[in-house]
Amino acid sequence: MERKKQALLLALPASLALLVCFIGPMVYILIRTLAENGTADFAAFFSDPFYLDILWTTLRVSLISTAVSLVLGYPTAYYMARTPSRLKQAMVIVILFPFLVSAVVRSYGWMVILGTNGLLNQLLMGLGIIAEPLKILNTEAAVIIGMIHLLIPYMILSLVGVLQSIDPNVEYAAYSLGASPMTTFTKVIFPLSTPGIISGCVLVFTMSMTSYVTPKLLGGSKFRMMATMVVQEINVSFDWGAASAISYILLAVILAVQVAVVLITGKYMKRMGGGKNA
Amino acid sequence: MATLELRHLTKKFGDFTAVDDMDLTVAEGEMIALLGGSGCGKTTTLRMIAGFTEPFSGAVVVDGKDLRSVPPYRRNISIFFQNYALFPHMTVFENVAFGLKLQKLPKAEIRERVESILSLVKLVGLDRRYPRELSGGQQQRVALARALVTRPAILLLDEPLSNLDAKLRVEMQVEIKRIQKELGITTIIVTHDHEEAVSLADRVIVMNAGRIQQIGTPQEIFDRPVSPFVADFMGFSTFLHGVAGREENGLLPVACGSRTLLVRTDGRTDLAPGDACVLTIRSENIALAQETGENVVTGQVRSATYKGHTTRLEVSGCFEEPVYPAISEYAECKEGDTVSLYFPPERICVYKSTIGG
Amino acid sequence: MRDGRVNWLCTLVAILVMLFLIAPLIVIVLASFTPTALVTFPPQGFSLKWYANIFGSSTHFMDGLVKSLQIGILATLLDVLLGVTAALSICRYDFRGKNLLLNYFTSPMYVPSVAFAFVLLQVYSQLGGVPGMARIFIGHFIIILPYVVRNTVSVLHVFNWTLEDAATSLGANPVQVFFKITIPLAKPGILAGAMLAFLYSFDEVALSSLLSTPRFITLPIRIMNYMELTFDPTLAAISTLLMCASLALIVLLERFVGLDMFMK
Numbered sequence A: 001m002e003r004k005k006q007a008l009l010l011a012l013p014a015s016l017a018l019l020v021c022f023i024g025p026m027v028y029i030l031i032r033t034l035a036e037n038g039t040a041d042f043a044a045f046f047s048d049p050f051y052l053d054i055l056w057t058t059l060r061v062s063l064i065s066t067a068v069s070l071v072l073g074y075p076t077a078y079y080m081a082r083t084p085s086r087l088k089q090a091m092v093i094v095i096l097f098p099f100l101v102s103a104v105v106r107s108y109g110w111m112v113i114l115g116t117n118g119l120l121n122q123l124l125m126g127l128g129i130i131a132e133p134l135k136i137l138n139t140e141a142a143v144i145i146g147m148i149h150l151l152i153p154y155m156i157l158s159l160v161g162v163l164q165s166i167d168p169n170v171e172y173a174a175y176s177l178g179a180s181p182m183t184t185f186t187k188v189i190f191p192l193s194t195p196g197i198i199s200g201c202v203l204v205f206t207m208s209m210t211s212y213v214t215p216k217l218l219g220g221s222k223f224r225m226m227a228t229m230v231v232q233e234i235n236v237s238f239d240w241g242a243a244s245a246i247s248y249i250l251l252a253v254i255l256a257v258q259v260a261v262v263l264i265t266g267k268y269m270k271r272m273g274g275g276k277n278a
Numbered sequence B: 001m002a003t004l005e006l007r008h009l010t011k012k013f014g015d016f017t018a019v020d021d022m023d024l025t026v027a028e029g030e031m032i033a034l035l036g037g038s039g040c041g042k043t044t045t046l047r048m049i050a051g052f053t054e055p056f057s058g059a060v061v062v063d064g065k066d067l068r069s070v071p072p073y074r075r076n077i078s079i080f081f082q083n084y085a086l087f088p089h090m091t092v093f094e095n096v097a098f099g100l101k102l103q104k105l106p107k108a109e110i111r112e113r114v115e116s117i118l119s120l121v122k123l124v125g126l127d128r129r130y131p132r133e134l135s136g137g138q139q140q141r142v143a144l145a146r147a148l149v150t151r152p153a154i155l156l157l158d159e160p161l162s163n164l165d166a167k168l169r170v171e172m173q174v175e176i177k178r179i180q181k182e183l184g185i186t187t188i189i190v191t192h193d194h195e196e197a198v199s200l201a202d203r204v205i206v207m208n209a210g211r212i213q214q215i216g217t218p219q220e221i222f223d224r225p226v227s228p229f230v231a232d233f234m235g236f237s238t239f240l241h242g243v244a245g246r247e248e249n250g251l252l253p254v255a256c257g258s259r260t261l262l263v264r265t266d267g268r269t270d271l272a273p274g275d276a277c278v279l280t281i282r283s284e285n286i287a288l289a290q291e292t293g294e295n296v297v298t299g300q301v302r303s304a305t306y307k308g309h310t311t312r313l314e315v316s317g318c319f320e321e322p323v324y325p326a327i328s329e330y331a332e333c334k335e336g337d338t339v340s341l342y343f344p345p346e347r348i349c350v351y352k353s354t355i356g357g
Numbered sequence C: 001m002r003d004g005r006v007n008w009l010c011t012l013v014a015i016l017v018m019l020f021l022i023a024p025l026i027v028i029v030l031a032s033f034t035p036t037a038l039v040t041f042p043p044q045g046f047s048l049k050w051y052a053n054i055f056g057s058s059t060h061f062m063d064g065l066v067k068s069l070q071i072g073i074l075a076t077l078l079d080v081l082l083g084v085t086a087a088l089s090i091c092r093y094d095f096r097g098k099n100l101l102l103n104y105f106t107s108p109m110y111v112p113s114v115a116f117a118f119v120l121l122q123v124y125s126q127l128g129g130v131p132g133m134a135r136i137f138i139g140h141f142i143i144i145l146p147y148v149v150r151n152t153v154s155v156l157h158v159f160n161w162t163l164e165d166a167a168t169s170l171g172a173n174p175v176q177v178f179f180k181i182t183i184p185l186a187k188p189g190i191l192a193g194a195m196l197a198f199l200y201s202f203d204e205v206a207l208s209s210l211l212s213t214p215r216f217i218t219l220p221i222r223i224m225n226y227m228e229l230t231f232d233p234t235l236a237a238i239s240t241l242l243m244c245a246s247l248a249l250i251v252l253l254e255r256f257v258g259l260d261m262f263m264k
Helices: A002-037 A040-047 A049-081 A085-099 A103-114 A119-126 A140-165 A168-176 A181-192 A194-209 A213-219 A226-237 A240-276 B042-050 B092-102 B107-120 B136-149 B166-183 B194-200 B218-223 B228-233 C002-031 C049-054 C061-092 C098-105 C113-127 C132-156 C162-169 C174-203 C206-211 C219-229 C234-256
Strands: B004-013 B016-026 B031-035 B057-062 B077-080 B154-158 B186-191 B203-208 B211-216 B238-244 B251-256 B259-264 B276-281 B296-306 B311-316 B338-342 B349-352
Touching (some): A002 A040, A002 A240, A002 C061, A002 C098, A002 C113, A002 C132, A040 A049, A040 A240, A049 A140, A049 A194, A049 A226, A049 A240, A049 C002, A085 C234, A103 A119, A103 C002, A103 C219, A140 A194, A140 C002, A168 A181, A181 A194, A194 A240, A213 C219, A226 A240, A226 C113, A226 C206, A240 C113, B016 B042, B016 B211, B031 B042, B031 B194, B042 B077, B042 B186, B077 B136, B092 B107, B092 B136, B107 B136, B136 B166, B166 B194, B186 B194, B194 B218, B203 B218, B211 B218, B211 B228, B228 B276, B251 B276, C002 C234, C049 C234, C061 C098, C061 C132, C061 C219, C098 C132, C113 C132, C162 C174, C174 C234, C206 C219, C219 C234
Parallel strands (some): B077 B154
Antiparallel strands (some): B203 B211, B238 B276, B251 B259, B276 B349, B296 B311
16 A cells, blocks of 8 residues: 555656646647537548548658668668677667767758759769759658658667567577578567567657658658648648647557557567567 | 564465464574475565565564564664675675665774675675676675674575575585574574575474464474474475374374384374374385384385485385385385385374365 | 578678668768868868858857757756656556556657647647747657656666665665665666657757747757758758767767667
């Protein structure tokens, strides 16, 4: 009893702060939006192809970024997990460093590279591969490149954590039972690393769904994703109803993804976890 | 140095009674072992003495003073933890000096006391190491030094030897005993290992399901367990069911199947003729017999397991239950041999059968 | 040999990913020293004029830096207090619903910061007269709280609570136990969490851009505003300086905490 009281006391400051400054306002504004306009703003969103297209673009960019991050991140993480610790230390720094550099700075770097007069076009034209500068900046491709650059460290770090914790003897056991390296990978390593894959993918997907800086800087004024659209509705169109609808729909999509992942993988992960701790 | 008394100490977790009405008096400088399996309440008792857990009812009394309202950090009771609980962010010196610094003793005195205790546990020269840089045995000595340096009224040892290998364990048993006697600290040691209990303690307390089963000197408990449970816990493995006869000349005949064993009871038995009873005897007390006679039975060796000092046999055919003698003559017994076994009457313990027992 | 091939492929991908991650950052550093407004490669000379430009009054970068530091430091300090107590409440005691409580403490992570910013914007417009610093501060201290909680929990989760009992039995009262045992041992998690939280606040754009007032604008917003008007290597220069700060942080972090903290 005494301990429970202590626990509650310790939990109180943060709980109150979150309640007053976060949960309270989030719920209050949702209720107010619904009370004032009913579901009109939400209905408007789903009946307007313009908005639906933005939702689709956001999903598409996020899915592609997540998939590419996984495909490139997995071998990198695997290599890191298998590498002697000094080299690994260096690689961790190479990965953590961009991770700690602001999205604005990193997007700026890509603007210098991908712009019409940028380094990539200078290089390709200098080599005579192309005659006209490629238009990459201010396209979806630029956003995806920037997004992968922004988020692949998250993917790699969640994968390295899991791959590292796989007992190397498990792999040797598979070899000793006659499994080839490829079979060992597909039947042992890959399944054991699914928790890291799932958490990495969810993380990268949600972060790219909500990203603001990268689409704004690399996508140009005509490229819109959900987050940039919210700001545009507020600052340019002054349509707060639409901004509200987009905000809450974005929130709903993200929560739905999280819940779905928990529901689908929950049981499986729990059983895996039981085996892994041993 | 102090006396310790537990008065009707009881602890409940919901419906579960972990410690049930425990009474105990420990004399100054005495070393007591609480012996029992997991969940028997021995660790809960320890935690109540230390003050980490509040009793449901009853009292912990040190030197006549009830500790109910004394918080654990003012009790002057040191604990040695099973996993040592050394502070990983402090050196050996800092770990040992921790309690003394809290007492705000002068620096010079702290240094002097830490150094003298480190030499007592034979750790001189390691004071600047961190716990992770020490071996298991060294870590254990640090933990012991840390618990002792504050000159506690009472020292509690929680499974002190369970994490050590066999050789180190014997060494530390001697060491702990030596230091405890040298400092004369009232000590309670909690363990599940009967060998550890009997080799360390002045008195052993066997616990089961929150209750004290037996209190006695190691000798008493090892030779005369009060119940089949205690016998089983002390490593007795041969248990025979039988029916008591009438005691004559201090010897009680007990019919076990078609055989009869004589048990020396010297009038101390509460068994009436015809009572169902249980006999038990320690493996080492069963001897090979060269000729037939009283208390000699024959059977076949089912298995022989070499244990180093002795060979442990499983012999069937004597009684309904198998018997497990431990003998020193290895060469003479193989699987399938027929052997004659002698059960010395004064070594057999007899108990009234409990229902279903 | 198949084994060789798998490793060869992994190595190649790993090298390419490392290059991909580092390339834009190297480009920025090189660009900051070019004398021309258009970044060319190879650079035609060497110049520090863009660095001098940072401190020019027209960029307002210094003003932004001060504001960002104010917000970041204050929000981080407050969150270390809130986050560490919250993490302790979850890890120190066993009670039903502790996972729920952890989710509650980290819930700001699951909400898009633009959505939260817009909600705050509406609340502020109803309240009226909320000063610029408070507008941004409230948003920041909420969204960075999960970083402190999560990193502290990850340390306390494997914490050996017997150490607290050991200290108590040696005469330490609860306050002494907390400051001599619990806090020193949880320090790596707290430091890592505080560092990440501070950086998040320092680099935050979406929330700050919606909530800033003309008199209170943080550095990232200043940089983005500058970028819209002038696209010259002044941006590369300020970016380089920010990267140097990040590099310093990573070195400090490695020294005091170790980088393994981030692979959990």
